[in-house]
Amino acid sequence: MNTPAMLSQRPIEDPDLAPGSGPVMRTNWQLFRRRFFRHKMALVSIAVLAVLMVACYGAPWLAPYKQGAQNLLNSDLGPSTKHWFGTDDLGRDQLSEVMYAGRISLTIGLAVAALSTIVGVTVGAVAAYFGGATDQSLSALTDLFLILPDLALLAVAVLIFSQSYTSIVVVLAALGWMYMARIVRAQVLSLKEKEFVEAARASGASTTRILIRHIIPNCVGTIMVNATLSIALAISTEATLSFLGFGVQPPQNSWGRMLSDAEAYANSSSRFYLVLFPGLMLLLTVLAVNFLGDALRDALDPQSRR
Amino acid sequence: MLRYLARRMLGSIPVLLVASFITFWLIRRAIDPLAKYRHIRDAEAIMAQQRKALGLNHPVIVQWWSWLTHFVRGDWGTSARTSDAVSGMIQHALWPSVQLLFWATIASVLVALMLGTYSAVKQYSAGDYFFTGLSYLGIAMPDFFFALLAIGALVTWPAVHFHLNEPILYSIGLHTEGESGLSLDYFRHLALPVLTLTFGSVASWSRFHRSAMLDVLNADYVRTARAKGVPRRQVIMRHAFRNALIPFTTVTALDTAFLISGVIVTEKIFSISGMGQAFLTALGAGDAPFLLAWFVITSVAVIAMNLLTDVAYVALDPRIRLS
Numbered sequence: 001m002n003t004p005a006m007l008s009q010r011p012i013e014d015p016d017l018a019p020g021s022g023p024v025m026r027t028n029w030q031l032f033r034r035r036f037f038r039h040k041m042a043l044v045s046i047a048v049l050a051v052l053m054v055a056c057y058g059a060p061w062l063a064p065y066k067q068g069a070q071n072l073l074n075s076d077l078g079p080s081t082k083h084w085f086g087t088d089d090l091g092r093d094q095l096s097e098v099m100y101a102g103r104i105s106l107t108i109g110l111a112v113a114a115l116s117t118i119v120g121v122t123v124g125a126v127a128a129y130f131g132g133a134t135d136q137s138l139s140a141l142t143d144l145f146l147i148l149p150d151l152a153l154l155a156v157a158v159l160i161f162s163q164s165y166t167s168i169v170v171v172l173a174a175l176g177w178m179y180m181a182r183i184v185r186a187q188v189l190s191l192k193e194k195e196f197v198e199a200a201r202a203s204g205a206s207t208t209r210i211l212i213r214h215i216i217p218n219c220v221g222t223i224m225v226n227a228t229l230s231i232a233l234a235i236s237t238e239a240t241l242s243f244l245g246f247g248v249q250p251p252q253n254s255w256g257r258m259l260s261d262a263e264a265y266a267n268s269s270s271r272f273y274l275v276l277f278p279g280l281m282l283l284l285t286v287l288a289v290n291f292l293g294d295a296l297r298d299a300l301d302p303q304s305r306r
Numbered sequence: 307m308l309r310y311l312a313r314r315m316l317g318s319i320p321v322l323l324v325a326s327f328i329t330f331w332l333i334r335r336a337i338d339p340l341a342k343y344r345h346i347r348d349a350e351a352i353m354a355q356q357r358k359a360l361g362l363n364h365p366v367i368v369q370w371w372s373w374l375t376h377f378v379r380g381d382w383g384t385s386a387r388t389s390d391a392v393s394g395m396i397q398h399a400l401w402p403s404v405q406l407l408f409w410a411t412i413a414s415v416l417v418a419l420m421l422g423t424y425s426a427v428k429q430y431s432a433g434d435y436f437f438t439g440l441s442y443l444g445i446a447m448p449d450f451f452f453a454l455l456a457i458g459a460l461v462t463w464p465a466v467h468f469h470l471n472e473p474i475l476y477s478i479g480l481h482t483e484g485e486s487g488l489s490l491d492y493f494r495h496l497a498l499p500v501l502t503l504t505f506g507s508v509a510s511w512s513r514f515h516r517s518a519m520l521d522v523l524n525a526d527y528v529r530t531a532r533a534k535g536v537p538r539r540q541v542i543m544r545h546a547f548r549n550a551l552i553p554f555t556t557v558t559a560l561d562t563a564f565l566i567s568g569v570i571v572t573e574k575i576f577s578i579s580g581m582g583q584a585f586l587t588a589l590g591a592g593d594a595p596f597l598l599a600w601f602v603i604t605s606v607a608v609i610a611m612n613l614l615t616d617v618a619y620v621a622l623d624p625r626i627r628l629s
Contacts, residue, residue: 140321146560148325149604151567152585156329156597159336159589236448240571243450244586259451263575266454267477269466275458279451287446 035299042295045288052285056102063096068251078273085277088261098278101253105282108169108254109235109289115173116234117227120180121219125211127181128188139185142178150175154237155246163249168241172234180226187219221300228293232286239282255282307620314616318609322602323374329601330370337592339386373598383595387588392599395584400603402480403569403580409496410503410565415558418508419551422515426523426550427542437512444509449568453502453575460498478577499576503568507561514557518550525549552623559615562608 036042055062071091079086085094127138154175161167191197192215200210216223239256241247243263248254258278265271338344339360343352357363361372376383382392425434457477465473476482476495485491522528523546531541566582573582581600588596 144321144324144328147321147605147608148329148601149566149608150564151570152601152604153329153332155586155589156332156336160332232446236446239448240450240567243448244571244574245590256448259454263454266457267462269458269462272458272462275451275454279448279454282451283443283447286448287442290442290446 032299036295039291039295039298041291045291045295048284048288049292052102052281052288053106055099056106059096059099059103063093063099065093065096067096067100067253068092069096076271078270086271086273088274094274094277097253097258098255098281101255101258101278102281102285104165104248104252104254105235105238105256106285108165108172108238108248109231109285111169112172112176112234112238113227113231115169116176116230117180117223119173120177121184121216121223123177124181124184124186125188125216125219128185129192129207129211129215135185138181142181142185145175145178151237151240151244154241155244158241158246163246165248165252168238168247172237172241176230176234176237180223180230183222183226184219187222188215191215191218221296225293225297225300228289228296232289232293235289236282236286255279307617311613311617314613318613322605322609325605326374326598326602327367327370330373330598331366333594333597333601334366334369337594337597339594341592377599377602382599385588385593385596387591387593387596392595395596396581396599396603399579399581399584401580402578403573403582405480405496406499406503406569406572406578406580407565409500410507410568413500414504414507414511417504418511418515419554421508421512422550422554423519423542423547425512425516426519429520441509441513444505445513447506447509449502449506450571450575452505453498453572456498456501457575477575480578499572499578502572502575503565506568507558507565510561511554511557515550515554518553519546522546522549548622552619555615555618555622559612562611566604566608 059067069092071087073091074083074087075089075091077083077087077091083093083095085098087093088097123138123142127135127142154171157171157175158168161171197210197214200214205213238247238254239259242254242256243260245260247256250257255278259275259282262274262278265274339362340353340356343349343356346352361369364372373383380393382396384390385392385395388395421437425437428434460475461473461477464470474494475497477498478495480492480495482491482495523542528541528545531545532538536545569580570582570585572578573580574586577583581604584596585600587593588600
């Protein structure tokens, strides 16, 4: 059953095929799809994430009530057909609040993942490609950031800038690029010794061109997997920060901030739904993104060409 | 061995220095030491005077150096919030957090090793699938949501449902007023915070240990041991388990910095007055001297844990020679 690992676009024989029916050729893209879609949980995750994205980003059109709309006559209602997720002490519909808050949670997650991926890939690739003193100082910097307690540092850093949406994204990304840098560095270290890099250099390509056109495209699998996983990490880190009071400030709302508001109700059996629903949304999103990352890892891993 | 330890300790000094400079600079930026003078009469004159008295007219690096030289000589300054000595406050806050981390580390390592070994030995069994599913949930679960769920399900719900006068497990502090020591009361307080700190690490560590065990169980020397008639139990425990422990130690060491974040969240939710709670109070009150000491202590703790795992590494793997 062992098919040799192949790096090129060459089609590969299907080992699962019944004997005698002849080889079937498969391209890399077909292999990727085949292996990705074998993960049932990844398919469920895509569906869940699609619903969540539509519900959250479509909140202005889809939400049953306006954001922050109070109705004191309807305060503290448990989940019902009229208010699926119940209402809080000011009579705000929790379903609408969860949808609006999700916009911020998801946007922060995506933006932080994108930014920290760019920083991490740049640092990792530059460190590995140039080696020597550059590598040593950049690697030392990476290790240094891994030693500092991240949540505490984030809370201090958030205080420096205003607790606005953009500054939270920048701070989270500034302290979240290290794992990506380590992983990319390890991969570029082996890639830069390959013949195709030497060939590119011999034909006069500039360093930037070699890095961007030749080396980084070969790390795309690893980068995609880790970027996906870092979305999940960013969403839950933002939630933790907001829960501790260092995240987005009202009138902006995120799932973490909703949970921070609801913390007092953890001791109340009648209003526990205020904790439950934003938390479940958070859990569901992180879970789905993690499943997606796992499926991508299996599908993009060059070690298992099956 | 001792020489190796000494060299590693010397090597971590520059790391600590740079880390302390970064935190010093960040805290200077985040907290205005003159904030309390900003809105009084003659603010300009008093602020100029204070700026000189506190040395704020020097560059940050000079300020940092003067703070550092005092710090290593044991002069940690006084809290800007309570005017108490920072060293005393740290000592006071350290003990509850050390207790939490101690029990949480023991519990997570033991449970993760047990679950990981079970899942590897009984690969693809119903139990393996169950724990795999649970670990996905545990890895994705934010710890503060887990803590709130645990309070709801294990404290509030039983108390309301069975009309208890006092809950079975407590969710505030480490002791009931007037109690102390290793009593039943202590463990009833400890259960939920430790559970909160534990479940995340158990989820990821047990996954890791499972795959490490599977790698070893499929190795040739394990097959050889089985073939020459060593009982299965002994093969698993002596040949496979000990070897799988080696990668396990590395992973646990890498997660120590992560545990400190967990302590902040856990102590806040369960009102435990340890290092995490003290950090939040100090940050809220703009208590820079305390925060500076806090960051040094936590960075030293993380570096010390990394060193300790390296020592454990050698103890576990005689093939590694430290040089």
